[in-house]
Amino acid sequence: MDQEQTVTGKSIFRIDGPPKVRGEAKYAAEYKVPDLLHAYVVTASIAKGRILSIDLSAARQFPGVVEILSHKNRPWFWPVSFLYKDAAGPPGKPFMPLYDDRVHFSGQPVALVIAESYEAARDAAALVGVTYKAEPHATDLARSPAFIPRKHRIGVAPVPHPTGDADRAFASAPVKIEAAYTTSPENHHPMELFATTVEWGDNIVTVYDKTQSPKSVELFLKVAFRLIGRKVRVVSSYVGGGFGLGLRPQQSVFLAVMAAKSLKRSVRLVLPRDHMFALGYRANTVQTVSLAADEKGRLQAIRHKAIAATSQFEDAQDPILLFSASLYRCDNVKLNYELAKLDTVSPCDMRAPGAATGMFALESAMDELAYALGADPLALRLTNYTERDQSENRPFSSKALRECYAQGSERFGWDKRSHAPRSMREDKELIGWGMATGAWEAAMSPAPARAEVRLRSDGKFEVTSSITDIGTGTYTILSQIAADELETPIERIVVRLGDSALPFNPIQGGSWTAATSGAAVQSACRKLKAKITSQAKKAGVLDRRPGTELLSASALADLLKLRRGGELSATGTMFSPPFGKRFSSATHAAVFAEVRVDEELSVVRVTRIVCAVAAGRILNPTTARSQIIGATVMGIGKALHEDTAYDHNLGRCMAHSFGDYHIPSNADVYDIDVVFVDETDTQVSPLGVKGVGEIGVVAVAPAIANAIFHATGQRMRDLPITIDRLARARSRAS
Amino acid sequence: MKRFTYVRAVSIDQAIESLSVHPDAKLLAGGTNLVDLMKYDVATPTTIIDINDLPLREISETADGGLRIGALVTNSDVAVHPSVARHYPLLASAILAGASAQLRNAATVAGNLMQRTRCSYFYDVLTPCNKRAPGSGCPARPGLNRNHAILGASELCVATHPSDMCVALAAIGATIIVQGPNGLRAIPLADFHRLPGDAPEKDTTLFGNEVILGIELPPVLEHHRYSYLKIRDRLSYAFAIVSAAVWLTIDDEAAISTAQIALGGVAHKPWRNTAAEALLIGRPASRVNFEQFASMLLSGAVALSENDFKIDLARRTVVRALEQAASRTPQSQSDKRIH
């Protein structure tokens, strides 16, 4: 087929849209299972200490209550923590709900009520009386001692090694800035709540779970609950948002399976919104960045130190400093990464984990340096542009960041910007224009991915893979890839995903799914096509005319008839990256933001954002654009709203709902303009795809913070930039 | 949620009777606040008296030319009612600044008057709170109090009243009509909500066995200038950090002839200072005068550990709202730009 006829690269509406709108797409809590019990979690009110007693007398008498589990009567667990390791877990001892009498964080599950109805479970849970012996706790990052993590988290890029002598270069450089930045904890709140429905059978346990990896949940459950002899099937056909919280088996699946196993009954557990605050969060950080340049703006030194929150039981780690050594050309780089232990649940990955946090500091500092130099912020980035990854001393597989800068700034009208802060104004509002660079890893999954494609007797091609579609458009792009590879109309492709019984795929994270699972589908389709072609030739039914599909419906029917109903299938496997250490690969973005600030009242509006992205081949501009828009909105939230409020006296997260955990409302989102720049990359992955799930969020917060500086002259170094912070900055300045 | 008995009241008298028989009963109107509180176990009534069948959904003119709005009229219906839009646009504007369209469609006038604070400790039964559990303590005072009271707070409670509608009603000078076992009572809005003092569990001066029948707005004899300006943590769908309702007339000589101004989000009740308002009368509608007024309005303000910024912000908000009102360019509730 020629270019004109391929569907990859075209804007196809998501094929899972209609079933979702019709309500046919089932989420974990929506499966109808006979004789289902419902569970509800009782949570700890203290941050640290021991459970002294649990009074169940009232709760047990509540009509409909079947069982109440706690550390005292839960089923036996292996007492060794490595058996509870999961594919995305950091070093440490994974948290096991109801393990013993220890309380590790406020909001921790301490009991599980199982009842005939959700309401009975919930209402009985309120009657469970728990007494504690509290111990002194620490939840305040600013007051907790930092340390260098002893063990590195597998799967996360290590902190780049120092180069040159950053301290000396910094001391002797003519222009320099040094500043401290902080970011607040952010919590995951995908629209779909974390939920699990366990269908308990004697031979097979089917677990409908909200996860980003049915396979790793299956493996985890088999080991953790000794279900080795039984068949365990984990189904996550539709996932209403993952963003990283679904990378690890969550408390919900752990508790639901525990309940099902101990009662030998089917059980559903849906975590309410307030319980979701105890599942993992984007680590809050304290960072310092020092940058030094010569008079021409060429970077002489980069020092970036980050202290990130973690729990007492795991050393959660994210690549906060990943791009601090490679984004710009600089010979002297020094990076320090430390953790501080808090009495909270473990932080976890959250869209562009690490990078979104670290790049806020780095890109704010670049803006500060530009103003120290009297240089245009975009010009400073171009002065320090690098074609090589200096930290690894190797080229990029492709890097169209320069085009992002060019096309983004053009769309935005950056050249009309007046440099001085406070120099643009309309009525009562100061106008600010800011920009920032974004980068994220363009990785292939380190574990192999598999896919199967088979020609069904109804003439349709069915593609199967255990990979989930977390709302990103995976169903759609895999259909597109298969349609092109099989040279068949997309209507004849059926895709089934999100089921651990289907061919193995690793976790859906790292923006690698399109590249990795897509390549597995490509490979399976190529094999099947070869099979079909040779068989059709043999049978003499290959009726192909140029420009038409591989096999017409009638030819297919003939072929299938000849095979007497037997099906044709092929499996494709994508092994780790096609290249070794010869290239670095990353997606890039340039984000330009306009803010309008009512200075007197400290009210900010983000009136315009242009996001130019270089992410290799774009399989579907519509679904890709949705990813970038969603990520940009998330970035606005990071910049202005999201903050999980902790009462450090109580050691307790006091955000319990969307009423006290703000994300942007429609009114906060004005124009978002997404540009995909052309970027051909033949090295990064077989499909030339880099992935677009995360890059969109990285540069938004610094671009907004820089725009606020341009508008007001106030450098806002703490996220989120709320009214109180702006008001204090203004009054400090005057 | 605690299990409860559900009663559907067929008459006002029956509702009052039921309240008298079941002291911990609660009336159910739109349910947008009460049901939430019950789900979180903050409110644990044993009896729910659904009043939605009561004949309290009318908006009508009063004998003196004012307006009477029934207790069960929805917030949306109040905001779009022609008489409200024409004579009390401040009220319509304040209502539209609150919540979301869906909530306003369900929320009622009486429910809005009676809605409880949004203090996160009040909402979390696993923490102490003097308002929810008298005597248990107030973690907000040493803890998270960024959006708590700067005026009229007590040692025991620093919560604020979260309503937008009530701030406009305070400025307009509405009266609440209630009925109890002993008959009707009219409570000026200024006396309806109370300061926390040593009984923070009591939000209002309504007795437990009284039912709100509606509100009465005084007649408007001349065209008022107004603005409702709400400052919040995002541009929509958030409770006020501070809000200001301005209800103003200016005479032919460009002097202020009446000035009724209320602040929201700053105290346990909508905040007015009539002595400060009196000083505006007869003076030109100038920024200097507005600033003086604002300073006097905020003169007793006391900051907690995190909310010092609210004092200055409240001052600035009042001044801006006064300017908007004076120049006949009230704050739009759909365009989020503040002018």
Ligand SMILES: Cc1cc2nc3c(=O)[nH]c(=O)nc-3n(C[C@H](O)[C@H](O)[C@H](O)COP(=O)(O)OP(=O)(O)OC[C@H]3O[C@@H](n4cnc5c(N)ncnc54)[C@H](O)[C@@H]3O)c2cc1C
């Ligand atoms: C997400 C969310 C956002 C919101 N944002 C805002 C906002 O920005 N601004 C704002 O002002 N409000 C806001 N609200 C609050 C909303 O205005 C109130 O929930 C609503 O006004 C309550 O009205 P209701 O009829 O639903 O009351 P209900 O929940 O039915 O009742 C509330 C209370 O009033 C009592 N009551 C009801 N009727 C009577 C009567 N006739 N006599 C005596 N007592 C009575 C009830 O017993 C109960 O105690 C928000 C609410 C939510 C859920």
